[in-house]
Amino acid sequence: MQRIIATYIKEWHLMRRDLGGLALLFLMPIILIIIMALVQDAPFKDYKVHTFDAIFVNEDGGKVAASIRQGLLESKQFQLIETYNQTPIDFLTTQKLIQKGSYQFAIVVPNGISAEVVNSANVIANEMGRQMGLTASLPHRESREGMSVQLMFDPVCKPAFRLAITNVVEKFITKIQSDIVLERIAKLSQRTDTDTGTFDIQKQLQSVGVKEISSHEKKLMVSKMNSVQHTVPAWAIFGMFFMIIIISDSIISERLGGSWTRLKLIPGAFSDILIGKMLFYVLLGIIQFYLMLLVGIFMMPWFGLPSMQLGHSPFLLCIMVTCLSCCATTFGILVGSLFKTSNQALPVAAISVVILSAVGGVWVPVEVLPDSLRAVSLISPMRWGLQGINNLLLRECSWNDIVKPCAVLLSGTMFTLFLSWVIEKKRMDQ
Amino acid sequence: MVHVQHLFKQYKNTEQPSVDDLSFSFEKGTIVGLLGPNGAGKTTTISILCGLIRAYGGDVNVLGMNLKSNTEELKYKIGVVPQQIALYPELSCKENLIYYGKLYSLSGKVLTEKIHTLLQQFGLLEHADKQIKHFSGGMKRRANIIASLLNDPMLLILDEPTAGVDVQSRSMILSFLRSYNEQGHSIIYTSHLLDEAEALCHEVLIIDKGKKIIQGTPNAIIKENDTPNLEALFLKLTGNNVRD
Numbered sequence: 001m002q003r004i005i006a007t008y009i010k011e012w013h014l015m016r017r018d019l020g021g022l023a024l025l026f027l028m029p030i031i032l033i034i035i036m037a038l039v040q041d042a043p044f045k046d047y048k049v050h051t052f053d054a055i056f057v058n059e060d061g062g063k064v065a066a067s068i069r070q071g072l073l074e075s076k077q078f079q080l081i082e083t084y085n086q087t088p089i090d091f092l093t094t095q096k097l098i099q100k101g102s103y104q105f106a107i108v109v110p111n112g113i114s115a116e117v118v119n120s121a122n123v124i125a126n127e128m129g130r131q132m133g134l135t136a137s138l139p140h141r142e143s144r145e146g147m148s149v150q151l152m153f154d155p156v157c158k159p160a161f162r163l164a165i166t167n168v169v170e171k172f173i174t175k176i177q178s179d180i181v182l183e184r185i186a187k188l189s190q191r192t193d194t195d196t197g198t199f200d201i202q203k204q205l206q207s208v209g210v211k212e213i214s215s216h217e218k219k220l221m222v223s224k225m226n227s228v229q230h231t232v233p234a235w236a237i238f239g240m241f242f243m244i245i246i247i248s249d250s251i252i253s254e255r256l257g258g259s260w261t262r263l264k265l266i267p268g269a270f271s272d273i274l275i276g277k278m279l280f281y282v283l284l285g286i287i288q289f290y291l292m293l294l295v296g297i298f299m300m301p302w303f304g305l306p307s308m309q310l311g312h313s314p315f316l317l318c319i320m321v322t323c324l325s326c327c328a329t330t331f332g333i334l335v336g337s338l339f340k341t342s343n344q345a346l347p348v349a350a351i352s353v354v355i356l357s358a359v360g361g362v363w364v365p366v367e368v369l370p371d372s373l374r375a376v377s378l379i380s381p382m383r384w385g386l387q388g389i390n391n392l393l394l395r396e397c398s399w400n401d402i403v404k405p406c407a408v409l410l411s412g413t414m415f416t417l418f419l420s421w422v423i424e425k426k427r428m429d430q
Numbered sequence: 431m432v433h434v435q436h437l438f439k440q441y442k443n444t445e446q447p448s449v450d451d452l453s454f455s456f457e458k459g460t461i462v463g464l465l466g467p468n469g470a471g472k473t474t475t476i477s478i479l480c481g482l483i484r485a486y487g488g489d490v491n492v493l494g495m496n497l498k499s500n501t502e503e504l505k506y507k508i509g510v511v512p513q514q515i516a517l518y519p520e521l522s523c524k525e526n527l528i529y530y531g532k533l534y535s536l537s538g539k540v541l542t543e544k545i546h547t548l549l550q551q552f553g554l555l556e557h558a559d560k561q562i563k564h565f566s567g568g569m570k571r572r573a574n575i576i577a578s579l580l581n582d583p584m585l586l587i588l589d590e591p592t593a594g595v596d597v598q599s600r601s602m603i604l605s606f607l608r609s610y611n612e613q614g615h616s617i618i619y620t621s622h623l624l625d626e627a628e629a630l631c632h633e634v635l636i637i638d639k640g641k642k643i644i645q646g647t648p649n650a651i652i653k654e655n656d657t658p659n660l661e662a663l664f665l666k667l668t669g670n671n672v673r674d
Contacts, residue, residue: 006532010521017520258514262577265480266533267505273533 007276029239041227055106062114125184236292247332285325437488450640463631509583519563568599
């Protein structure tokens, strides 16, 4: 025990004098977490809180174009750009402006859209009237193929943004179309003197909506769907794994400096030294993680972000974080054992952390990765760590739901430790 | 004290063995100079003797115990001063010594007094709280030796302990080794400074390409080979070719 404590104290003395290492362990992850939370905040917000500059080209000049324009303006999500150099904007100018990146997207309402929508509405109204036994009919013709409101995007726009804008515009068009259909039905019914009374068709159509509810019986989840809640644990795990650089550098420095040799010459001390070293870094990893959570709780509101909310299982969270820190520590020991110099180890350590985080769901959810990467993600300790921590912080799960991630992480710990032992033994037998 | 028979060691991916059928022995209380040109196998031999690396063949008995079956027990009785400064540069001299002392299961007053005595003996007492990285070359060498003496070893193995140190530090180190030997401890010592070895050692063992070339007291082997000094004998036996 004395050796373990002595090694722990030695590591503490070394760490407190290594300002670069302390910055890498604490300052960099804090900056990273704040920046990533701010960057990732936008996709988590409802698009209703954003206002977009959109070029609006009205080639139609009819009722539909006017309705779309009115709807877009009333939504307050869009600032419509309708003129350029004090002249109404046309299709070709729009193409140039979008291609140049002056605007992110344009909505083009081509000529004939209003006539086509009215014609479609008349066809629908006539068919409904026929089924209801009405004799009157509205004028109509054959539908024209390929009529659509066109959306033009800046090539750099991300697919998610395109999809969101397309959905918003489609929603407006659907509403306008349904309004016109209802209006045509009303017109048809007036022709046949059918009494509709006070019946409000619009209201009835809107009687069933869509509402997000909690999957958890305590109804805690929906309020937690924000960037801080997702970003802080993910990037705190990422920061924890940067400990690999510090640990591997410490081991290599000890080996190259000769201290490792002296430690090996002390009888029976090597396992105690390893335990003392691991204990120090595991605790350091835990402290680092909780510090990041404190940043999420207290510092995020300074940047206009919501405060981090912890789950209802602080004890289980502590177990999960300990398993994760064990895995990060032994991974660092493995890298330190594997490479002969820091020049070899440090780039590998840094790049492997980035790769493990990319496939582990830190950057994007594992669910959206291709099948092959999803299979690879199973070997990423960050995936299991994130899964366990999300189970506790977002899903409010219980012990049963973190047993598997904990078991995988501890297996990884044992495996990397075993590999390190094999490498050291091989080095001794050389 | 130390009996080595047919010791053999070849590192992987090398064409020549580092130690090739090496046999030697010496008695308790002897200062033995293990000499040889670069790449002769001195450090490999020392590393095997202290249990740091394993030999592929041969038998080693130290202090009456077989090395293979008593490696851990023997480590308590052997002190090794590596060629490198095997101390943490960021820690103070005292912090280093406390750490290594505790690893040897020393603690409390015993450890404090031992560290104090050794620091005083090596003239480092007033620098005890200074970080090793701020020490001069000679001070680092002296601190490196102190760290290997904390377990009060019966056999002290030193790999070039005076390399790159000033005259004063060298004199202090050599006089310490003599007095340590007078207390009944055995010493194995490697060096490229042959006049130093000639003056200090009771016996010298010259090896080259992993093989024993000659062993005996400096005066006897110099006389036998009709050379003026150990350096001339060394060159006569190992040649004038520069080694890598």
